[in-house]
Amino acid sequence: MNAVTTWVESRTGWTFSKKEETAPASWSRSLGPICLTLLAAVLASGVLIWSSYAPTAEDAWASTHYLETAPGGALLRGVFYWATHALLVFYPAYLLRLFVTGGYRNGRDLAWVAAVLILPVLVVFAVTGNPLTGSAKAFAQLEVETNILATQPVIGPALRTVLNGGGSVGTLTLTRFYVLHAVVMPALGLLLVSVHIWQIRRFPEGPGQTGSEKKTNLDQGTRDLLAVTAAGIALFAMASRFGAPLEAPPDPGLELLPRPEWYFLFLFELRTYFPPALEFVATQVLPGAVIGLLVLWPWLDRYVPGIKFFAVRGVLTVAALAGWAVLTAIPVRRDIEDPHVAEVAEESELIAERAVFLASTLGVPPTGAVTLLEEDPLIAGERLFVEHCAGCHSHVAPDGHGIVAAESSAPNLHRVGSREWVRKWLTCGVIDSPELMGNTEAFGTEDDEMVDFTCNWLRDVDDPDDPEIVAEREQIIDEAIAALSAEAKLSYQAALDATAADTPAGSDEDMTVLEAGAEHLAGFDIGCTDCHAYGEEEGGGEGYPSLVGYMSRDYMIDMIANIEDERFYGSTNDRMPLYAVGPEGDPNNLLTRKQIGLIVDWLREDWLRPAEASPEEEQAAGDVVATIND
Amino acid sequence: MQRRTVLGAMRTAAAGGWAALVGYPAARFLTAPLADAQEAASADAPFRRVERLARLSPGKISVAPVRGDKTDAWTVRRDVAIGRVFLRLEEEPGDDPTGVTVSAFNTICPHSGCQVTRATTEEMTFFCGCHDGRFGEDGELVEAPDYTHPSPRGLDELPARVEVDDATGEAWVAVAFQDFVVGTAEKTPRS
Numbered sequence: 001m002n003a004v005t006t007w008v009e010s011r012t013g014w015t016f017s018k019k020e021e022t023a024p025a026s027w028s029r030s031l032g033p034i035c036l037t038l039l040a041a042v043l044a045s046g047v048l049i050w051s052s053y054a055p056t057a058e059d060a061w062a063s064t065h066y067l068e069t070a071p072g073g074a075l076l077r078g079v080f081y082w083a084t085h086a087l088l089v090f091y092p093a094y095l096l097r098l099f100v101t102g103g104y105r106n107g108r109d110l111a112w113v114a115a116v117l118i119l120p121v122l123v124v125f126a127v128t129g130n131p132l133t134g135s136a137k138a139f140a141q142l143e144v145e146t147n148i149l150a151t152q153p154v155i156g157p158a159l160r161t162v163l164n165g166g167g168s169v170g171t172l173t174l175t176r177f178y179v180l181h182a183v184v185m186p187a188l189g190l191l192l193v194s195v196h197i198w199q200i201r202r203f204p205e206g207p208g209q210t211g212s213e214k215k216t217n218l219d220q221g222t223r224d225l226l227a228v229t230a231a232g233i234a235l236f237a238m239a240s241r242f243g244a245p246l247e248a249p250p251d252p253g254l255e256l257l258p259r260p261e262w263y264f265l266f267l268f269e270l271r272t273y274f275p276p277a278l279e280f281v282a283t284q285v286l287p288g289a290v291i292g293l294l295v296l297w298p299w300l301d302r303y304v305p306g307i308k309f310f311a312v313r314g315v316l317t318v319a320a321l322a323g324w325a326v327l328t329a330i331p332v333r334r335d336i337e338d339p340h341v342a343e344v345a346e347e348s349e350l351i352a353e354r355a356v357f358l359a360s361t362l363g364v365p366p367t368g369a370v371t372l373l374e375e376d377p378l379i380a381g382e383r384l385f386v387e388h389c390a391g392c393h394s395h396v397a398p399d400g401h402g403i404v405a406a407e408s409s410a411p412n413l414h415r416v417g418s419r420e421w422v423r424k425w426l427t428c429g430v431i432d433s434p435e436l437m438g439n440t441e442a443f444g445t446e447d448d449e450m451v452d453f454t455c456n457w458l459r460d461v462d463d464p465d466d467p468e469i470v471a472e473r474e475q476i477i478d479e480a481i482a483a484l485s486a487e488a489k490l491s492y493q494a495a496l497d498a499t500a501a502d503t504p505a506g507s508d509e510d511m512t513v514l515e516a517g518a519e520h521l522a523g524f525d526i527g528c529t530d531c532h533a534y535g536e537e538e539g540g541g542e543g544y545p546s547l548v549g550y551m552s553r554d555y556m557i558d559m560i561a562n563i564e565d566e567r568f569y570g571s572t573n574d575r576m577p578l579y580a581v582g583p584e585g586d587p588n589n590l591l592t593r594k595q596i597g598l599i600v601d602w603l604r605e606d607w608l609r610p611a612e613a614s615p616e617e618e619q620a621a622g623d624v625v626a627t628i629n630d
Numbered sequence: 631m632q633r634r635t636v637l638g639a640m641r642t643a644a645a646g647g648w649a650a651l652v653g654y655p656a657a658r659f660l661t662a663p664l665a666d667a668q669e670a671a672s673a674d675a676p677f678r679r680v681e682r683l684a685r686l687s688p689g690k691i692s693v694a695p696v697r698g699d700k701t702d703a704w705t706v707r708r709d710v711a712i713g714r715v716f717l718r719l720e721e722e723p724g725d726d727p728t729g730v731t732v733s734a735f736n737t738i739c740p741h742s743g744c745q746v747t748r749a750t751t752e753e754m755t756f757f758c759g760c761h762d763g764r765f766g767e768d769g770e771l772v773e774a775p776d777y778t779h780p781s782p783r784g785l786d787e788l789p790a791r792v793e794v795d796d797a798t799g800e801a802w803v804a805v806a807f808q809d810f811v812v813g814t815a816e817k818t819p820r821s
Binding site: 158252 | 660661663664666667670671682695702703704705707711741742743744745747759760761762778779780781782795797798800809811812813814815820821
């Protein structure tokens with residue numbers, strides 16, 4: 001070992017041998033080693049992240065998600081993320097210590113200038129690095145940040161266009177930020193760090209500079225070792241426990257309130273105190289002036305009378321920290337108190353979770369993660385329902401959660417086709433209520449044949465006072481409902497349908513429940529086929545929707561595409577738009593069959609779920625639906 | 631002339647030449663978006679059909695996506711959402727739907743480029759949650775005591791008209807959709 005160090009020393013002129021320690025040992029002097037170790041961790045993990053990253057609008061989120069799911073990838077991102085945040089705490093602390101202790105004196109002015117200039121480099125690192133995940137928030141932040149740059153008089157707008165690589169944020173913005181973040185800034189940063197270290201080694205901290213002269217048992221080397229180890233343990237704990245966030249991918253349907261990261265919140269707040277034309281003063285001139293003042297400080301300290309005192313620096317430091325804290329606390333508090341901000345955050349968290357699940361399960365198509373959401377019944381089906389159906393149809397669960405129609409004039413479609421839903425048609429007081437047809441003129445009144453049937457005929461038994469006869473009738477109705485609902489082939493009802501298919505019926509033990517139900521529907525018992533087509537029976541004509549394959553996927557798609565088809569309501573329809581009458585691709589269709597399929601799958605609750613969801617996960621998925629529906 | 635001077639001048643020239651060799655194409659390449667943006671800004675925005683007239687009711691504001699082709703670097707996406715507009719039918723359509731007035735606004739906040747939403751208060755009609763931007767019913771800046779508006783201009787109104795489809799006879803709202811440079815008092819189109 002000794003031979004190696006001697007050789008290196010002789011070739012390079014460096015000296016590794018311990019110099020006489022003049023400054024007293026202090027924990028605060030360990031800030032430098034902590035920063036250097038963090039920097040090393042950031043560089044190493046950053047290069048690895050770089051190796052699986054693709055800076056395009058379609059791929060940025062997908063490649064970040066890929067890394068997140070790769071072995072060790074989540075931890076790698078976690079280390080990178082938390083080390084960068086830690087650096088943004090520890091580096092300013094290191095700089096403040098140099099400032100407060102007068103560490104820029106005794107020939108260290110060049111060291112100081114290099115150290116101060118690292119600060120704007122860190123800012124550019126953060127600004128160019130945050131958007132690289134290609135999330136919806138990233139693009140929204142980019143939009144705002146480049147627009148902030150553009151508020152600079154004269155060169156601002158051109159700078160934005162050049163940085164964006166065009167008029168708006170896109171792939172070229174990512175590639176440009178990527179080069180700045182991964183090549184230009186590291187080169188500049190390492191140069192400044194090298195100059196700083198070279199200079200502070202050349203001009204070591206003298207005695208008395210730290211102010212504390214008391215003798216201690218721990219020398220600086222031991223302190224540094226302990227501090228760096230503690231920082232490493234903390235970093236590992238944060239990285240493995242929390243990882244790095246992956247926000248929702250770009251999704252045009254998602255509302256966003258982009259907020260800057262915590263360290264920039266003060267600028268966000270400061271900006272609001274300036275009129276529009278002077279905003280650049282808050283966001284750029286003031287921070288620039290502070291950096292400039294710090295750069296010049298060693299000379300101000302030397303030549304301007306009255307500035308060199310510790311009290312001046314102490315007061316400035318306290319004022320700066322207090323100002324930063326207050327300007328950060330105000331917007332944080334405002335957002336905490338604003339329920340809308342919480343809603344938006346919750347929604348985008350749900351979308352993020354969903355996107356991660358879909359990407360992990362299905363993989364990301366070449367068009368990017370946004371396609372996963374656009375083709376997901378849970379997300380897109382619900383949005384299409386809100387946009388195209390919720391004017392008239394509600395989708396409200398029995399517990400009251402859900403989408404309430406703007407002007408309810410059509411059936412509540414929550415769990416359409418299920419037994420509970422079919423039962424509503426056969427329940428007087430429900431069929432003629434707003435739950436189904438209550439708010440429609442043609443169908444919702446006593447004059448309507450179906451209402452008349454349900455209210456006056458269905459339960460009209462010989463002796464309504466004989467509970468046995470009433471119960472018998474109800475059993476027949478139950479079996480009919482089971483049979484009709486089974487036509488829908490709902491996945492969430494599959495277990496019930498399967499049981500009904502091999503359980504003997506209460507009304508006739510030679511048949512299964514489904515067989516008996518089918519008999520009731522077609523036969524004299526209930527007599528649906530007097531009007532409706534069902535099984536082999538043909539229907540009574542226009543205005544009587546067919547019960548063949550009732551509310552199955554294809555049935556629903558055809559129904560939404562053309563409610564006036566003879567299978568459905570024919571010319572008796574007086575309200576529902578025909579969504580896709582023309583052939584596929586006809587621009588006059590209100591919706592494509594694919595879009596209708598998404599709505600139908602959403603209504604049928606047929607969306608991709610975790611393969612073996614535990615009850616808790618099922619509950620969580622239910623909450624997702626409930627929350628989105630709210 | 632001394633040999634040293636000549637060599638010195640040659641060295642400077644060589645260094646300058648080498649710098650230009652990389653510097654010239656670099657400058658051209660980096661500033662290329664400026665020329666593109668200028669060109670895009672001077673192009674006329676075409677009217678695009680965004681919503682069926684029948685889906686609007688007078689006085690009510692609705693949001694409609696605008697679809698079109700979007701070019702991002704080397705990728706062209708056909709028929710995707712390129713933006714959103716607020717629409718408001720100003721009167722009940724008469725016999726000739728093309729005579730009806732529809733107001734259309736770009737939903738992008740002219741302050742920092744966030745998405746503006748419909749507001750639910752009496753004081754304003756549109757609201758931007760990023761920096762508390764408040765806009766009145768015609769997109770104008772709301773003035774209130776103790777309130778400085780962050781935006782240098784009101785919401786960007788877009789030309790809108792009603793077209794009747796030749797084939798189906800259906801009435802459509804068409805908007806000459808365009809995005810504008812944000813953060814400036816004047817309304818400059820951007821690509």
